[in-house]
Amino acid sequence: MDFSVSEQTQTLLARTQRFVDEELIPLEPEIQKGWWHIEPLLQAKREQVKKLGLWAPNLPQDIGGMGLPLIDLGLMFEVMGQTPIGNYVFGAQAPDAGNMEILHEFGSPEQQDSWLKPLAEGAIRSCFAMTEPQTAGSNPTLLTSRAVRDGDSWVINGHKWFTSCFDGAAFTIAMVVTDDDAERHQRASMIIVPLDIPGIEHVRNISIMGHAGEGYFSHAEIKFHDVRVPAENMLGEPGQGFLIAQKRLGPGRIHHCMRWLGICKRAQKLLCQQALGREVRNGERLADQQTIQNWIAENAAEIEAARCMTLKAAWTGDHYGWKAARTEIGMIKYHCAGILQRVVDRALQAHGSLGMTDDTPLAHWYSHERASRIYDGPDEVHKQKVAQQVLGSLA
Numbered sequence: 001m002d003f004s005v006s007e008q009t010q011t012l013l014a015r016t017q018r019f020v021d022e023e024l025i026p027l028e029p030e031i032q033k034g035w036w037h038i039e040p041l042l043q044a045k046r047e048q049v050k051k052l053g054l055w056a057p058n059l060p061q062d063i064g065g066m067g068l069p070l071i072d073l074g075l076m077f078e079v080m081g082q083t084p085i086g087n088y089v090f091g092a093q094a095p096d097a098g099n100m101e102i103l104h105e106f107g108s109p110e111q112q113d114s115w116l117k118p119l120a121e122g123a124i125r126s127c128f129a130m131t132e133p134q135t136a137g138s139n140p141t142l143l144t145s146r147a148v149r150d151g152d153s154w155v156i157n158g159h160k161w162f163t164s165c166f167d168g169a170a171f172t173i174a175m176v177v178t179d180d181d182a183e184r185h186q187r188a189s190m191i192i193v194p195l196d197i198p199g200i201e202h203v204r205n206i207s208i209m210g211h212a213g214e215g216y217f218s219h220a221e222i223k224f225h226d227v228r229v230p231a232e233n234m235l236g237e238p239g240q241g242f243l244i245a246q247k248r249l250g251p252g253r254i255h256h257c258m259r260w261l262g263i264c265k266r267a268q269k270l271l272c273q274q275a276l277g278r279e280v281r282n283g284e285r286l287a288d289q290q291t292i293q294n295w296i297a298e299n300a301a302e303i304e305a306a307r308c309m310t311l312k313a314a315w316t317g318d319h320y321g322w323k324a325a326r327t328e329i330g331m332i333k334y335h336c337a338g339i340l341q342r343v344v345d346r347a348l349q350a351h352g353s354l355g356m357t358d359d360t361p362l363a364h365w366y367s368h369e370r371a372s373r374i375y376d377g378p379d380e381v382h383k384q385k386v387a388q389q390v391l392g393s394l395a
């Protein structure tokens with residue numbers, strides 16, 4: 001197993017780090033003013049990123065990306081993840097990144113022209129509508145939203161929520177039941193739904209820990225009322241929804257984990273800076289207190305171990321495919337999410353009242369990244385699958 005990267009990639013990572021430090025971290029105070037305020041500032045940064053040749057590290061070269069292998073890409077996510085606006089500015093933000101991957105693999109030439117091309121250029125945004133308030137998202141075979149074939153169209157009815165980034169998006173990919181009688185994992189399909197057509201109700205941007213958010217920084221509740229889309233908006237074949245969802249989630253979980261490790265790295269740096277600069281008693285600094293030293297040491301070991309596990313999952317996926325990497329991917333999902341919570345919590349605690357303010361990104365991560373243990377499969381579901389695989393390997 002070899003996680004070394006070429007000199008070329010090291011240069012790339014250093015250039016990306018410089019851009020994050022010099023151009024993006026100084027913009028962070030603007031985040032609290034809302035998406036519509038910060039969006040034009042981020043667009044200008046995106047143009048700079050494109051000129052530097054750092055745009056869309058997650059996309060293949062044939063659609064304007066950098067086409068990096070998974071380990072190099074993971075390391076890029078770690079650098080971009082150090083600021084809450086990093087992934088967006090580099091064109092590698094969820095949920096667009098996952099949507100681009102599946103449009104690239106399963107989209108027809110017409111779908112790619114209409115949706116993938118402008119998405120890859122950063123001209124539009126998209127969202128992904130699978131989870132429903134009335135059914136358990138941890139088991140999407142229970143989905144109830146439906147699309148019924150009517151002549152040359154699909155007619156969609158249903159209720160979704162936590163459709164992240166719906167506000168201002170050009171289209172969604174909706175996961176809906178198309179065949180009630182099919183086998184459990186073949187009942188659902190993915191359909192591309194433009195968001196400027198009749199029948200789409202934006203119920204609300206859901207308030208998350210006191211903030212409803214707006215634009216890209218929001219999660220919507222939506223309803224489909226007899227929404228009619230052309231039959232050719234089906235992504236892949238009818239009944240392939242779960243198959244496509246699996247393709248979307250494999251690399252996506254590695255991207256999330258490396259982004260979280262970027263957050264951990266920045267939180268640890270903030271903790272250390274605060275500890276070195278804060279005098280607490282008799283001329284002693286926070287950094288001289290053993291409890292704080294324990295936190296720093298625990299953070300360092302946990303981040304390092306999680307990083308090795310995540311790179312191993314990426315390496316396994318790169319060399320042996322996603323099926324071979326599925327236990328590793330399940331493990332990193334809950335392991336890294338847990339470490340993220342602990343590292344951010346320790347850094348916030350070490351900042352005292354300052355930690356609770358929006359003068360550092362810690363409070364933003366503390367509230368927004370709590371969800372990391374829930375989205376893309378709650379911890380408990382991944383643990384159940386990993387345990388089954390471990391038990392199965394012994395049987």
Ligand SMILES: Cc1cc2nc3c(=O)[nH]c(=O)nc-3n(C[C@H](O)[C@H](O)[C@H](O)COP(=O)(O)OP(=O)(O)OC[C@H]3O[C@@H](n4cnc5c(N)ncnc54)[C@H](O)[C@@H]3O)c2cc1C
Pocket residue numbers: 095127128129130131132135136137138139161162163164165219371374375376377378379380381384
């Ligand atoms: C910030 C955020 C963004 C999101 N973005 C999107 C998006 O863009 N598009 C989208 O479609 N969805 C999105 N989601 C939804 C997310 O994927 C679901 O919340 C997730 O799949 C869990 O589904 P649920 O909320 O219905 O919880 P449920 O399925 O009701 O589960 C509730 C809890 O029960 C426990 N549990 C569930 N199953 C088991 C089990 N087998 N064993 C033990 N315990 C179990 C877990 O603790 C779980 O957290 C987002 C969620 C959040 C919080």
